[in-house]
Structure formats: C-alpha cells, structure tokens
Amino acid sequence: MQRLSSEDYNIEAVVTGTEAITWIKNHPESIVIIDYLLVDMTADVVLNSIDDQDSLVEFIVMTSIKEIKIAVAMMQLGAYDFIIKDHEFLATLPMVLEKVEQHLSIRKQLKFSVAQLQVLSSRLQVAQEEERHRIAQEIHDELGQSLTAIKLDLSWLQGEIPARLNDMIGQTIELTDRSIDTVRQISSRLHPRILDHLGLLAAIEWHIKEFNRHSPIVCRLKNKLEEVHLSDNQSIALYRVLQEALTNVVRHSGAKTVTIDLKKQANQLVMNIADDGKGVTNAQLHNFDSLGIAGMLERLRPWNGQVAITKRKRGGTLVSARLPWQQSGMVK
Ligand SMILES: Nc1ncnc2c1ncn2[C@@H]1O[C@H](COP(=O)(O)OP(=O)(O)O)[C@@H](O)[C@H]1O
Ligand SMILES: [Mg+2]
Numbered sequence: 660m661q662r663l664s665s666e667d668y669n670i671e672a673v674v675t676g677t678e679a680i681t682w683i684k685n686h687p688e689s690i691v692i693i694d695y696l697l698v699d700m701t702a703d704v705v706l707n708s709i710d711d712q713d714s715l716v717e718f719i720v721m722t723s724i725k726e727i728k729i730a731v732a733m734m735q736l737g738a739y740d741f742i743i744k745d746h747e748f749l750a751t752l753p754m755v756l757e758k759v760e761q762h763l764s765i766r767k768q769l770k771f772s773v774a775q776l777q778v779l780s781s782r783l784q785v786a787q788e789e790e791r792h793r794i795a796q797e798i799h800d801e802l803g804q805s806l807t808a809i810k811l812d813l814s815w816l817q818g819e820i821p822a823r824l825n826d827m828i829g830q831t832i833e834l835t836d837r838s839i840d841t842v843r844q845i846s847s848r849l850h851p852r853i854l855d856h857l858g859l860l861a862a863i864e865w866h867i868k869e870f871n872r873h874s875p876i877v878c879r880l881k882n883k884l885e886e887v888h889l890s891d892n893q894s895i896a897l898y899r900v901l902q903e904a905l906t907n908v909v910r911h912s913g914a915k916t917v918t919i920d921l922k923k924q925a926n927q928l929v930m931n932i933a934d935d936g937k938g939v940t941n942a943q944l945h946n947f948d949s950l951g952i953a954g955m956l957e958r959l960r961p962w963n964g965q966v967a968i969t970k971r972k973r974g975g976t977l978v979s980a981r982l983p984w985q986q987s988g989m990v991k
Contacts, residue, residue, distance in 0.1 A: 676700035795849035912936025938970040
C-alpha cells in the first residue's frame with residue numbers, strides 16, 4: 660500500500676465483502692483490488708452487486724495459483740484482470756494498474772459520448788416534432804382551406820354554366836374532394852391533431868380505426884386504460900412507436916392480426932404491439948440500415964423508458980414499450 664500511495668494513488672482498504680460493497684457504492688469511479696476469499700463472502704458476490712450500466716468500477720482479482728479457474732470465471736463476470744499472489748506480485752501490480760487505468764479512462768469517454776448522443780438525439784426528436792407540428796398545421800389550415808374554397812366555387816359554378824360542362828366540373832369537384840382527403844391524411848400523419856385535443860388514448864383508438872380502414876390486417880386493442888397522464892412529448896413519443904410498429908406490420912410482417920395491449924404493470928405504462936406474422940430476425944434488428952427500429956429503440960430513453968423488439972416464440976414480432984408510471988405528467 661505504501662508503495663502504491665507513493666505512486667499518487669489514493670488508497671483505501673476495507674476488510675469484509677459487505678464493507679467493500681458499501682465502499683464501491685460510494686466510489687462509482689474506482690479500481691478495486693479484491694481477494695477472492697473474503698471474510699464474509701466470495702468476491703463474485705461483490706461483483707454481482709454492481710449495477711453494470713452506471714458503474715465505472717474496475718476489478719482486479721488477487722488469487723492464489725489454485726484459484727485461477729475461479730479468477731477466470733470472475734473475469735466473465737466483468738473483472739478486468741487477475742494477479743497471482745506470488746513473490747513477484749508487487750512488481751506486476753503497477754503495470755496492471757496502468758493498463759486498467761487506461762481502460763477506465765476509455766470507458767469514461769465512451770460513457771460521456773453515449774450520454775452526449777442521447778441528449779442530442781432527444782433534442783433532435785423534440786425539434787423534429789415541433790417542425791412536423793408546424794408543417795401539419797400549415798398544410799391543414801392553408802392548403803385545406805384553399806381547397807375547400809375551390810370546391811365551393813366549383814359547386815356554385817356548376818349551376819351557372821352550360822349543362823355540357825357539368826360533367827367536367829363534377830369530375831373536378833371529385834378531384835378536389837380527394838385532394839382535401841389527401842391533405843388531411845398527410846397532415847395527420849405528420850402530426851395527429853387528435854393527440855393535442857383528446858390525448859394519447861383517443862389518438863391510439865383513432866389510429867387503429869384508420870389502420871383497419873386501410874389494411875386487410877385486423878388490428879385489435881386488447882386492454883384499455885381509463886386515463887394516462889403523460890406530457891405532450893411523452894405522448895407523441897409513444898404514438899410514434901405505435902405508428903412505426905404498425906407501419907412495419909403492414910410492410911414486412913405478412914401477419915393476419917396485430918394486437919395492441921395497453922396496461923399498467925409493475926409501476927410502468929406498457930404498450931405491447933404483437934403481430935402473428937413471420938417475425939423480425941436478429942440480423943434485421945441489428946442492421947445499421949434499420950432506422951425505423953433504431954428510432955423506436957431510442958424514442959423513450961429521455962424518460963428512462965424502453966422499447967424492446969423481439970421475435971415471438973409462437974411466431975410474429977413483439978414491440979414492447981415501457982414508460983415509468985410515476986414520471987408520467989412530470990417531465991416535459
Ligand atoms: N413486424 C415485423 N415483422 C417482420 N419483419 C419486420 C417487422 N418489423 C421490422 N421488420 C424487419 O426489420 C427491418 C427493419 O425495419 P425498419 O428499421 O423499420 O426499417 P424499414 O421499415 O424502413 O425497412 C425491415 O426491413 C423488416 O425486414
Ligand atoms: Mg419501418
């Protein structure tokens with residue numbers, strides 16, 4: 660210890676595994692040199708107590724020759740290295756420490772970059788949704804109103820012009836009607852107004868109705884929550900997951916039915932979208948070109964939510980979206 664202290668390491672020693680666990684919780688960025696056999700437990704218990712996702716703790720296991728197999732097993736649990744407690748042990752330690760320090764610093768940079776990317780991705784999502792909302796409104800209001808005015812004028816003209824031109828005017832009115840419909844569809848695909856006025860549950864029901872109107876695949880809503888208290892950003896994020904998942908069902912699944920299950924489970928808002936088609940493959944899930952899937956997986960991260968996409972055992976694909984229930988409504 661004296662030798663390490665003189666190399667500018669800040670060193671603390673604990674005796675038991677229980678003390679080690681507490682110490683590590685309070686020092687989330689550290690290097691731990693640990694004996695396999697502790698007074699009150701073996702070191703694997705200590706390693707298992709660490710939350711992998713957040714921890715920047717590196718373990719070096721000290722082991723006797725007899726325990727090498729165990730040390731290897733500990734590395735599978737996430738330990739960085741092991742050193743054998745022989746007479747050269749003190750000589751090797753600084754070199755191992757240097758390596759582990761480099762490794763820790765790379766992990767720190769990586770963690771920072773991931774956090775930065777997540778912030779960037781969630782800002783981009785918000786900006787994109789604001790833009791879509793604005794364009795949807797403009798298309799709906801400006802273009803929609805102009806087309807309606809054209810239709811009114813045409814209808815008036817129909818009574819004023821010679822009968823031989825009536826057919827042509829009738830066709831133009833029909834074309835205008837179809838254009839009005841297209842404008843509504845484009846606008847609601849960009850941003851469904853029902854979401855702002857009646858909330859997520861109504862928007863989901865409306866989306867399912869539209870889905871059933873346009874697709875031969877039968878879409879059912881299994882459970883229905885009475886209410887959810889979500890912020891606008893959370894609602895639109897969940898809605899986008901549903902929209903992308905159902906688009907994928909139509910485009911790729913070959914399914915006959917798709918079921919949406921909306922429920923509260925273990926303090927989470929859960930939305931499961933399960934189809935009975937051919938099922939997404941692992942290769943497709945991890946393909947860099949799978950932007951729709953990548954977008955779904957990222958979508959709920961800003962609120963510690965998750966989206967998991969899996970192939971179902973009975974065939975088909977399951978998209979499972981979860982948001983912490985207690986947070987709903989609190990976060991913008
Ligand atoms: N419900 C599904 N059933 C079967 N295959 C799917 C399903 N959803 C996605 N896939 C597969 O995963 C791929 C990636 O999906 P996605 O990232 O949404 O991209 P895109 O829809 O633009 O092809 C699809 O091309 C398809 O092969
Ligand atoms: Mg897609």
